[in-house]
Amino acid sequence: MSRDDHLNWFHGSLTRDAADDLLKQGYEDGTFLVRESSTAAGDFVLSLLYQGEVCHYQIRRHGEDAFFSIDDKVQTKILHGLDTLVEYYQEAANGLVTHLTVPLIRDAPPHNTRSHGVTNLLHRATGKNDSKVVFELLKCGYRNFDAKNQDGQTALHLAALHCDEEILKLLLDARVQVNSMDSFGYQPLHYACRHKSATFIRTLIAAQANVQGRNIENGHVPLHEAAKYGNLEAVQELLEAHAPLLPRTNSGEFPFDLAKESGQTQVEGFLLNYKLPLANTNKEQWYHGTLTRDEATSILKKHASDQQASQLAASHTSDTSGCFLVRYSESPAGAGYVLTLLCEGMTKNFRISQAELFQYIKARPDLGRSSLQSKFLYIDDGPYWPSLEHLVEHFMRFSYGLPVRLRYPVPPQPKPELPSFATIPRSIPKRTLPAAIDCHVSTIGITKKKESSSMFNTLRLTSPKKALFDMNSLRKCKTKPKRNKSESEVSVGKAHHNTEEFHATAPMLQNLRFFTEFSSVQTDSGGNANPPLGAAAIEFYNVPKNNSAVEPPLPSTLNISTKTEAENEYFTKSDLLITRDRDLNSNGYLPTTDVRFVVDSGEGSQIIKEIGYDRKQTARLDSFISSCSTESEMASYLHRQCNGSFTSENSSTDTNKERFFIQAENIEREGVIGEGEFGSVYKGWLLTRNSTTGVDVRVEVAIKTLRDEHSNKKEFLREASAMIRLQHQCIVQLIGIAKDPENLMMVQELASLGSMLHFIINNSEQIRDCSEFKLWASQIAEGMNYLVSQHFVHRDLAARNILLASRRQAKISDFGMSRSLSTGSDQYTFTQGGKWPLRWYAPESFNNGIFSHASDVWSFGITLWEMWALGKPPYGEISNVDVIKLVDSGQRLPKPDLCPVNIYAIMNSCWNYSPKNRPTFAYLKEFFARTLDYQNLLEMAETVRI
Numbered sequence: 001m002s003r004d005d006h007l008n009w010f011h012g013s014l015t016r017d018a019a020d021d022l023l024k025q026g027y028e029d030g031t032f033l034v035r036e037s038s039t040a041a042g043d044f045v046l047s048l049l050y051q052g053e054v055c056h057y058q059i060r061r062h063g064e065d066a067f068f069s070i071d072d073k074v075q076t077k078i079l080h081g082l083d084t085l086v087e088y089y090q091e092a093a094n095g096l097v098t099h100l101t102v103p104l105i106r107d108a109p110p111h112n113t114r115s116h117g118v119t120n121l122l123h124r125a126t127g128k129n130d131s132k133v134v135f136e137l138l139k140c141g142y143r144n145f146d147a148k149n150q151d152g153q154t155a156l157h158l159a160a161l162h163c164d165e166e167i168l169k170l171l172l173d174a175r176v177q178v179n180s181m182d183s184f185g186y187q188p189l190h191y192a193c194r195h196k197s198a199t200f201i202r203t204l205i206a207a208q209a210n211v212q213g214r215n216i217e218n219g220h221v222p223l224h225e226a227a228k229y230g231n232l233e234a235v236q237e238l239l240e241a242h243a244p245l246l247p248r249t250n251s252g253e254f255p256f257d258l259a260k261e262s263g264q265t266q267v268e269g270f271l272l273n274y275k276l277p278l279a280n281t282n283k284e285q286w287y288h289g290t291l292t293r294d295e296a297t298s299i300l301k302k303h304a305s306d307q308q309a310s311q312l313a314a315s316h317t318s319d320t321s322g323c324f325l326v327r328y329s330e331s332p333a334g335a336g337y338v339l340t341l342l343c344e345g346m347t348k349n350f351r352i353s354q355a356e357l358f359q360y361i362k363a364r365p366d367l368g369r370s371s372l373q374s375k376f377l378y379i380d381d382g383p384y385w386p387s388l389e390h391l392v393e394h395f396m397r398f399s400y401g402l403p404v405r406l407r408y409p410v411p412p413q414p415k416p417e418l419p420s421f422a423t424i425p426r427s428i429p430k431r432t433l434p435a436a437i438d439c440h441v442s443t444i445g446i447t448k449k450k451e452s453s454s455m456f457n458t459l460r461l462t463s464p465k466k467a468l469f470d471m472n473s474l475r476k477c478k479t480k481p482k483r484n485k486s487e488s489e490v491s492v493g494k495a496h497h498n499t500e501e502f503h504a505t506a507p508m509l510q511n512l513r514f515f516t517e518f519s520s521v522q523t524d525s526g527g528n529a530n531p532p533l534g535a536a537a538i539e540f541y542n543v544p545k546n547n548s549a550v551e552p553p554l555p556s557t558l559n560i561s562t563k564t565e566a567e568n569e570y571f572t573k574s575d576l577l578i579t580r581d582r583d584l585n586s587n588g589y590l591p592t593t594d595v596r597f598v599v600d601s602g603e604g605s606q607i608i609k610e611i612g613y614d615r616k617q618t619a620r621l622d623s624f625i626s627s628c629s630t631e632s633e634m635a636s637y638l639h640r641q642c643n644g645s646f647t648s649e650n651s652s653t654d655t656n657k658e659r660f661f662i663q664a665e666n667i668e669r670e671g672v673i674g675e676g677e678f679g680s681v682y683k684g685w686l687l688t689r690n691s692t693t694g695v696d697v698r699v700e701v702a703i704k705t706l707r708d709e710h711s712n713k714k715e716f717l718r719e720a721s722a723m724i725r726l727q728h729q730c731i732v733q734l735i736g737i738a739k740d741p742e743n744l745m746m747v748q749e750l751a752s753l754g755s756m757l758h759f760i761i762n763n764s765e766q767i768r769d770c771s772e773f774k775l776w777a778s779q780i781a782e783g784m785n786y787l788v789s790q791h792f793v794h795r796d797l798a799a800r801n802i803l804l805a806s807r808r809q810a811k812i813s814d815f816g817m818s819r820s821l822s823t824g825s826d827q828y829t830f831t832q833g834g835k836w837p838l839r840w841y842a843p844e845s846f847n848n849g850i851f852s853h854a855s856d857v858w859s860f861g862i863t864l865w866e867m868w869a870l871g872k873p874p875y876g877e878i879s880n881v882d883v884i885k886l887v888d889s890g891q892r893l894p895k896p897d898l899c900p901v902n903i904y905a906i907m908n909s910c911w912n913y914s915p916k917n918r919p920t921f922a923y924l925k926e927f928f929a930r931t932l933d934y935q936n937l938l939e940m941a942e943t944v945r946i
């Protein structure tokens with residue numbers, strides 16, 4: 001029996017009818033074969049017998065390597081190798097009509113379609129750099145030269161690691177596959193760049209080796225390898241072959257970062273001082289200034305049809321794929337450059353993002369210690385470029401990252417001179433803008449807080465680590481009562497009076513409020529924080545005059561200088577590490593920022609808001625977090641308070657905590673607005689004094705009461721102590737705890753529209769276009785990302801636990817099951833039982849009691865599903881046990897009818913069985929924050945995440 005016998009299900013170019021005839025000869029259900037697709041070259045077809053019928057599934061190939069997926073519209077799992085794909089569907093149906101059982105025996109699939117194989121003669125000979133044997137093998141017609149060994153490596157991988165040029169040339173002459181990827185994600189050029197000479201590299205590149213082949217695991221391209229291993233010759237050869245100078249790994253590292261990390265100072269210096277040649281394209285050829293998507297589409301389509309007509313007239317085959325232009329978009333979801341291109345008759349839009357590199361040029365003392373800011377441009381996870389021209393030139397050379405190479409630039413029509421007022425923003429009267437606005441060019445995702453490196457980490461995966469934790473009994477998940485619609489509608493207007501007014505004058509800013517959270521708070525000369533809307537206004541001013549780009553300032557030279565230690569940290573490490581390294585104090589929590597009550601100056605209306613507002617209007621409640629070392633310390637303090645055992649001898653830190661204990665007489669309850677697990681939730685008022693003005697004010701609040709103090713007090717206080725630590729726009733703010741003779745109470749910020757789940761259910765007719773869903777999703781991801789930074793796992797993320805402060809502001813609530821992670825831990829293991837919301841749980845949670853940020857990401861995916869399924873319960877009527885079986889067998893919730901394909905792809909990536917392969921909240925935040933009409937992120941999610 002041959003080694004490959006278990007793979008003998010490959011039937012070459014068998015036709016569909018012949019496959020039908022073969023399989024219908026009375027075999028058992030699940031009998032199968034794989035054949036070549038007759039309609040799409042490079043694809044295959046899985047033909048499968050089920051209940052007397054033959055089902056045919058297209059197996060789609062992704063890219064040039066052996067990555068495949070079944071194109072079943074419901075589930076798209078990309079697998080490396082046809083062999084792995086068959087194994088995957090042998091283990092479970094995973095969306096097919098049934099799982100694969102018996103193969104109809106014929107041949108093994110071609111080597112270049114497999115993930116790995118066994119070491120053969122050619123592997124051995126190349127591994128030993130034995131040119132004689134290689135020569136003899138190739139001469140005698142040895143056919144398996146693309147076969148893979150256990151590590152998925154071909155002879156060419158091994159040659160790139162171990163051989164000299166002679167063997168390389170022999171293999172290339174035999175036309176081996178040049179860009180296949182091994183099990184570690186590397187292509188032969190990656191390996192060659194580690195230690196091989198310039199001529200070796202040149203030979204490989206001349207044979208079409210991909211100079212920017214990206215390792216699917218870590219995002220390394222050959223230049224990263226060359227830099228890391230200090231191979232200057234390889235670096236020079238790659239740059240000569242137009243490899244980008246500033247590609248990024250999945251964790252945002254540039255080649256010079258890797259050179260620095262591995263002590264390769266010569267290469268580091270070379271890369272930092274390298275001068276990029278000027279681009280040989282210019283924007284007159286393709287830059288159109290401000291254009292809408294529709295305008296761009298019609299310009300491209302018109303150009304394509306003219307081109308088609310002239311190609312046909314000249315009897316050339318007409319192909320207009322690759323017609324492109326660059327425009328400036330004023331989209332409310334974020335202004336900026338957009339590349340619009342035609343691909344197979346469809347227009348596709350790619351946002352061109354900007355990022356800053358803070359340059360500190362040590363070698364130039366004339367600059368002192370000041371840092372120079374330079375903006376760079378990039379598309380998705382692609383390399384940075386110092387100008388639009390460089391970026392366009394790059395994509396005119398390589399298609400990688402786009403569906404097609406840029407081939408035909410479409411120039412703008414000459415436009416009449418514009419009057420100077422054309423630069424004034426259209427719909428926002430100047431007087432409505434906050435006073436102190438810094439009008440420098442700024443785009444979403446760029447002016448982020450320095451602590452976050454997520455913009456460089458869009459593909460970075462978090463890896464769960466160990467956890468330490470105390471246990472508490474768990475709470476049940478249950479449904480909530482429906483809210484009264486009119487009640488909801490009335491209060492939203494009141495509570496957000498000022499914001500609404502601003503939005504009314506600047507309608508296109510309405511969606512932007514959330515994004516301002518990404519930006520650092522701008523301060524005026526007096527040190528006062530500007531309102532968050534300031535950042536939105538900055539966006540608004542970033543509108544160029546037609547046909548003149550807002551050019552990011554070019555670096556004075558094209559050199560990329562060294563960065564300070566802090567900047568290196570910013571650009572090269574994951575946000576998690578940065579937060580830990582930089583911000584954690586000894587007790588493992590972040591140092592405090594003040595919790596403030598902000599009292600609106602408008603008569604009668606009081607709004608609680610968080611940091612970022614004018615200090616003059618803030619009545620500071622307390623600086624709390626730094627004074628409380630642990631959650632349990634806070635819980636114990638609250639416990640003492642509630643038991644009346646608080647005395648003046650209590651520790652000094654208690655005085656700080658004391659301020660969170662609200663006197664019951666300062667609370668007025670009104671009607672019930674919900675039923676929680678512990679008791680009823682009321683709408684009510686908090687009477688408090690504005691410490692600045694000394695004026696008494698009434699603040700509208702939600703009051704959660706504890707019904708049975710005897711049995712639930714500990715959990716109730718635990719939830720409060722968890723919530724007190726958290727202060728974020730996308731998280732429901734706990735104001736304090738109060739106790740009257742009947743009840744213990746949690747006083748919270750009021751979210752006027754109640755639970756998102758019930759809002760969706762009650763308003764499903766009005767929100768069928770789902771326009772709010774993306775905004776809410778981005779806010780939930782933003783809030784969850786904040787929890788990540790605070791080392792909290794929520795453990796009960798679900799639509800029922802999202803509250804709506806308005807139709808434009810979702811907030812995460814219900815921290816009863818949340819746990820904070822101790823320093824150095826990324827996950828938490830639960831050993832106690834209890835009632836768990838299993839349908840929202842990841843497999844490692846329901847199987848092993850492991851909770852991490854990645855398991856919260858799974859629940860986020862289910863929450864998304866609930867939204868687009870308009871509040872349907874996940875998995876419908878199926879029992880919990882069956883849900884577990886179903887999830888464990890690889891099946892997932894189907895796409896809700898209203899859900900766009902790209903969002904369903906994101907859901908599926910959240911439901912990756914392996915926690916480390918799920919996206920981070922940083923990624924999800926960015927995904928939903930940008931307009932989803934752009935292609936980039938979908939591409940990324942499909943090709944990298946899944």
Ligand SMILES: Nc1ncnc2c1ncn2[C@@H]1O[C@H](COP(=O)(O)OP(=O)(O)OP(=O)(O)O)[C@@H](O)[C@H]1O
Pocket residue numbers: 475476477478479480481483673674675676677678679681702704732748749750751752753754755800801803813814816
């Ligand atoms: N801050 C708030 N603002 C407005 N409504 C609220 C607020 N907190 C709770 N509610 C309302 O009360 C309901 C129940 O509250 P909550 O979810 O906090 O209870 P719970 O005990 O945590 O329930 P469960 O554990 O089942 O999720 C919510 O669905 C919502 O309608």
